[in-house]
Amino acid sequence: EVQLVESGGGLVQPGGSLRLSCAASGFTFSSYWMSWVRQAPGKGLEWVANIKQDGSEKYYVDSVKGRFTISRDNAKNSLYLQMNSLRAEDTAVYYCARDAPSSGWFFDYWGQGTLVTVSS
Amino acid sequence: EIVLTQSPATLSLSPGERATLSCRASQSVSSYLAWYQQKPGQAPRLLIYDASNRATGIPARFSGSGSGTDFTLTISSLEPEDFAVYYCQQRSNWPPPWTFGQGTKVEIK
Numbered sequence: 001e002v003q004l005v006e007s008g009g010g011l012v013q014p015g016g017s018l019r020l021s022c023a024a025s026g027f028t029f030s031s032y033w034m035s036w037v038r039q040a041p042g043k044g045l046e047w048v049a050n051i052k053q054d055g056s057e058k059y060y061v062d063s064v065k066g067r068f069t070i071s072r073d074n075a076k077n078s079l080y081l082q083m084n085s086l087r088a089e090d091t092a093v094y095y096c097a098r099d100a101p102s103s104g105w106f107f108d109y110w111g112q113g114t115l116v117t118v119s120s
Numbered sequence: 121e122i123v124l125t126q127s128p129a130t131l132s133l134s135p136g137e138r139a140t141l142s143c144r145a146s147q148s149v150s151s152y153l154a155w156y157q158q159k160p161g162q163a164p165r166l167l168i169y170d171a172s173n174r175a176t177g178i179p180a181r182f183s184g185s186g187s188g189t190d191f192t193l194t195i196s197s198l199e200p201e202d203f204a205v206y207y208c209q210q211r212s213n214w215p216p217p218w219t220f221g222q223g224t225k226v227e228i229k
Binding site for chain 1: 152170173
């Protein structure tokens with residue numbers, strides 16, 4: 001069974017940093033692009049970043065470029081999101097999601113999400 | 121950036137009725153469009169990919185159509201578990217960003 005489990009969320013002050021993790025199981029993690037998608041409270045979904053299977057390509061939404069870094073450790077079946085210089089507008093539930101070639105490269109599995117709250 | 125506009129914002133219907141949700145793109149996305157369902161407190165679930173293909177395990181009452189800039193998600197006969205928020209998403213441009221619509225809430229009338 002495919003499982004994605006996020007962790008690392010919490011309350012952080014504006015300007016602070018946080019590192020999110022996503023533990024993957026039930027599939028060959030190293031064979032898939034992976035993404036982070038976020039959802040502000042009561043709002044819609046926003047794709048944040050994705051990373052190629054070997055980590056050689058990474059892409060970000062403009063609003064997080066230069067502040068967030070996506071990475072992965074295929075030996076540990078884990079995806080990460082390092083978030084620096086956090087702002088109030090980064091407050092959201094952050095989901096990790098699998099990009100599925102068998103489903104048109106859309107997100108076929110999602111984690112349960114981890115809440116990041118940026119507030120003083 | 122490609123903007124996706126969903127309509128209506130809210131759809132009030134009764135179980136057994138047909139639901140028709142719209143997603144319009146600011147420029148052509150060919151058929152690179154998906155639909156997701158999200159219930160309160162849950163992660164989104166992929167329903168439809170490439171505009172008209174049902175994802176694994178999705179009931180046949182869900183169907184998608186369209187190409188270019190105009191897309192439709194149809195639920196032929198609403199079941200109680202179908203009341204939720206639905207999002208469209210495109211991934212036609214490379215490199216990203218991929219974008220989502222703002223969502224349509226299907227509520228019980």
